Amino acid sequence: MSEKTFPFLKFHRELPREVPVPVRIVGFGEINGSYANGDAADQASRCIDCGNPYCSWSCPLGNRIPQWLKLVKEGRIEDAAALMHETNPLPEICGRVCPQDRLCEGDCTLEEGFGAVTIGAIERVVTDEALQRGWRPAVTNAPTGRRVAVVGAGPAGLAAADRLIRAGVAVDVFDRYEEVGGLLTFGIPPFKLEKSVVRQRREVLEGLGVQFNLGIEIGRDLAFATLVADYDAVFLGTGAYRYVDAGLPGRQLPGVHAALDFLIANARRLLGSARTDDGLPDLTGRRVVVLGGGDTAMDCVRTAVRLGAARVDCVYRRDEANMPGSHKEVKNARDEGVQFRFNRQPLEILGDAGGVRGVRVAETRLIADRHGRARPEPVAGSEEDLPADIVIQSFGFLPSPPDWLAAFGIATEADGRLRVGAAGLPYQTAHPKVFAGGDNVRGADLVVRAVLDGREAARSIVALLGISVRDALL
Ligand code: FAD
Ligand code: SF4
Structure with missing residues (x-):
C-alpha cells in the first residue's frame, strides 16, 4: 500500500x-x-x-x-x-x-x-x-402561483421552506419565537452552534424569497383555520416541548429548574432579548447538579460551567457506555471540568422554602431487560446526599400537540405524536392539506432527522400540488 x-x-x-x-x-x-x-x-x-x-x-x-x-x-x-x-x-x-x-x-x-x-x-x-464567497442555492422552478404556510421555523420547517421555495412555491413561515431556528437557536447553546450561523441561513432563505412571520403563535395570535383556508397546503414543524416529569419529591423547591427553560433563558440573554420572567438563575460560585444524561443535559452542564458555577455534577442512572447522547459532547463536558456521577439514581431533591440543599441519590446496578436495554435498579442501602444550590432536571421531552388540531381531524398517537402517512402521501396528516414532520411526529430526536422530514414532506406537498420539478431537488 x-x-x-x-x-x-x-x-x-x-x-x-x-x-x-x-x-x-x-x-x-x-x-x-x-x-x-x-x-x-x-x-x-x-x-x-x-x-x-x-x-x-x-x-x-x-x-x-x-x-x-x-x-x-x-x-x-x-x-x-x-x-x-x-x-x-x-x-x-x-x-x-x-x-x-x-x-x-x-x-x-x-x-x-x-x-x-x-x-x-x-x-x-x-x-x-x-x-x-457568495455562493447561494439556486431556485429551480419559476413561480408556480401556489402558496404554502409553514408553522415552526425549526430545522423541519426551514428544510421544508428551502425545498418549496426552490420548487417555485411561495412560502410563509410562522413562529411564536422572535428569531428563526427553533431549538437550533433557543435550545442548542452557541458553543455548539453559533447563532450567527442560523442567522446566515435565515438570510439565505429570505434571499430565495421565504417570508418569516415571527412572534406569531398559531392558535393564539392567528387561527389555524385561516392558514388552512388561505394556503394551498400547510406544513407543521412544531417540535416537542412537554417535559418528562420524573415526579421527584422536592421538585417544586426554589432553585430547581427545567433544562429547556434554563437554556432558553440563557439563549435570550445572549441574543439580547431577555424577558423579566425568564428566571435565569445566577450560578456564580454555586454548586449545580444536573439530572439526566442526554444531549440536553450535556448542554446544561456546559452552560453552567460558563455561567460561573463553582462545581457542576451530572447525575445519570446508567453507565457512560449507555448514555444516550453524543460521545463527543460527554468528552467536551469532562474537558471543561464537569464531574460525572454514573450509576446514580436521584431519589429526592432536598431543601426547604429557603432553597435547594442537595440531591439524594442511590447507586444503581444495570440489569438487561427483555429488549437487551440496561435497566437501572437501585442498590438498597447505597443512598448518599450530594450538596447542591441549584438543580436542573433534564429527563427529556414528549410531543405537545395543540388542542386545536383535533377540530381539523388531525389524529395523534397515544403519546401525542402527530399521525402522518396513514393514508395518502408520506407526511400527510388525516387532513389532506396538512403535512407534518420533525419532533412533533417522531418525538424528541435529532436535527438531521427533522431536516429529512421537512425535505420529504415538501416532496409530498409538491406532488399534491401537481408541480413538476426539473432537477434533483425533489
Ligand atoms: P423545533 O426545533 O423544536 O422547532 C419547532 C418550532 O415550532 C419552534 O421554533 C417553536 O417556537 C415553533 N412552534 C411550535 N408551536 C407553534 C405554534 N403554535 N405557532 C408558531 N410556532 C410554533 N439534535 C442534534 O442533532 N444535535 C444536537 O446537538 C442536539 N442538541 C439538542 C440540545 C437541546 C437542548 C435540545 C432540547 C435538543 C437538541 N437536539 C439536538 C434535538 C434537536 O434540536 C431537535 O430534534 C430538532 O430541533 C427538532 O426540530 P423541529 O423542527 O422538529 O422542532
Ligand atoms: Fe452530514 Fe449526514 Fe454526517 Fe449529519 S449524518 S454530518 S448530515 S453526512
Whole structure:
C-alpha cells in the first residue's frame, strides 16, 4: 500500500483545532475551529471511495458523501456546496450538531484502524466557505402561483421552506419565537452552534424569497383555520416541548429548574432579548447538579460551567457506555471540568422554602431487560446526599400537540405524536392539506432527522400540488 494510492496513510484523521478549554469556558463562542488552507482537501482525499458508501447509507439524508469529498479534494468548493445542498438544506448546521460518531463517520470504512474521514467537519467548513464567497442555492422552478404556510421555523420547517421555495412555491413561515431556528437557536447553546450561523441561513432563505412571520403563535395570535383556508397546503414543524416529569419529591423547591427553560433563558440573554420572567438563575460560585444524561443535559452542564458555577455534577442512572447522547459532547463536558456521577439514581431533591440543599441519590446496578436495554435498579442501602444550590432536571421531552388540531381531524398517537402517512402521501396528516414532520411526529430526536422530514414532506406537498420539478431537488 503506497501513500500515493492511499492518501489516508499520509494524512491522518485530523479535526480542525478546537478553541482551548481555558479560553472557551469563559464565554459562549463556538468551540469548533476551521481547517487551515488546504487541510480540508487533504482530509477529503483520505476517502478511499470504497464502493460501498456506508457513510451515505448511515446519513439519514443519504448525503452523497464520497462524491462531494472528491470535489473538495479537487478544490471545487462551490460545486461541493451545491451537491451538499441537493440532499441537505442545512449542511453547515448538520456538520456542527450531528452526532457523527453514531451516523456517517461511525460507519466509515476507515473508522476501524485508521480513523474515519472527518465528514461533519468538512461539510461544515466547505458550506461556510461557499456561503462566505457568495455562493447561494439556486431556485429551480419559476413561480408556480401556489402558496404554502409553514408553522415552526425549526430545522423541519426551514428544510421544508428551502425545498418549496426552490420548487417555485411561495412560502410563509410562522413562529411564536422572535428569531428563526427553533431549538437550533433557543435550545442548542452557541458553543455548539453559533447563532450567527442560523442567522446566515435565515438570510439565505429570505434571499430565495421565504417570508418569516415571527412572534406569531398559531392558535393564539392567528387561527389555524385561516392558514388552512388561505394556503394551498400547510406544513407543521412544531417540535416537542412537554417535559418528562420524573415526579421527584422536592421538585417544586426554589432553585430547581427545567433544562429547556434554563437554556432558553440563557439563549435570550445572549441574543439580547431577555424577558423579566425568564428566571435565569445566577450560578456564580454555586454548586449545580444536573439530572439526566442526554444531549440536553450535556448542554446544561456546559452552560453552567460558563455561567460561573463553582462545581457542576451530572447525575445519570446508567453507565457512560449507555448514555444516550453524543460521545463527543460527554468528552467536551469532562474537558471543561464537569464531574460525572454514573450509576446514580436521584431519589429526592432536598431543601426547604429557603432553597435547594442537595440531591439524594442511590447507586444503581444495570440489569438487561427483555429488549437487551440496561435497566437501572437501585442498590438498597447505597443512598448518599450530594450538596447542591441549584438543580436542573433534564429527563427529556414528549410531543405537545395543540388542542386545536383535533377540530381539523388531525389524529395523534397515544403519546401525542402527530399521525402522518396513514393514508395518502408520506407526511400527510388525516387532513389532506396538512403535512407534518420533525419532533412533533417522531418525538424528541435529532436535527438531521427533522431536516429529512421537512425535505420529504415538501416532496409530498409538491406532488399534491401537481408541480413538476426539473432537477434533483425533489
Ligand atoms: P423545533 O426545533 O423544536 O422547532 C419547532 C418550532 O415550532 C419552534 O421554533 C417553536 O417556537 C415553533 N412552534 C411550535 N408551536 C407553534 C405554534 N403554535 N405557532 C408558531 N410556532 C410554533 N439534535 C442534534 O442533532 N444535535 C444536537 O446537538 C442536539 N442538541 C439538542 C440540545 C437541546 C437542548 C435540545 C432540547 C435538543 C437538541 N437536539 C439536538 C434535538 C434537536 O434540536 C431537535 O430534534 C430538532 O430541533 C427538532 O426540530 P423541529 O423542527 O422538529 O422542532
Ligand atoms: Fe454526517 Fe449529519 Fe452530514 Fe449526514 S448530515 S453526512 S449524518 S454530518
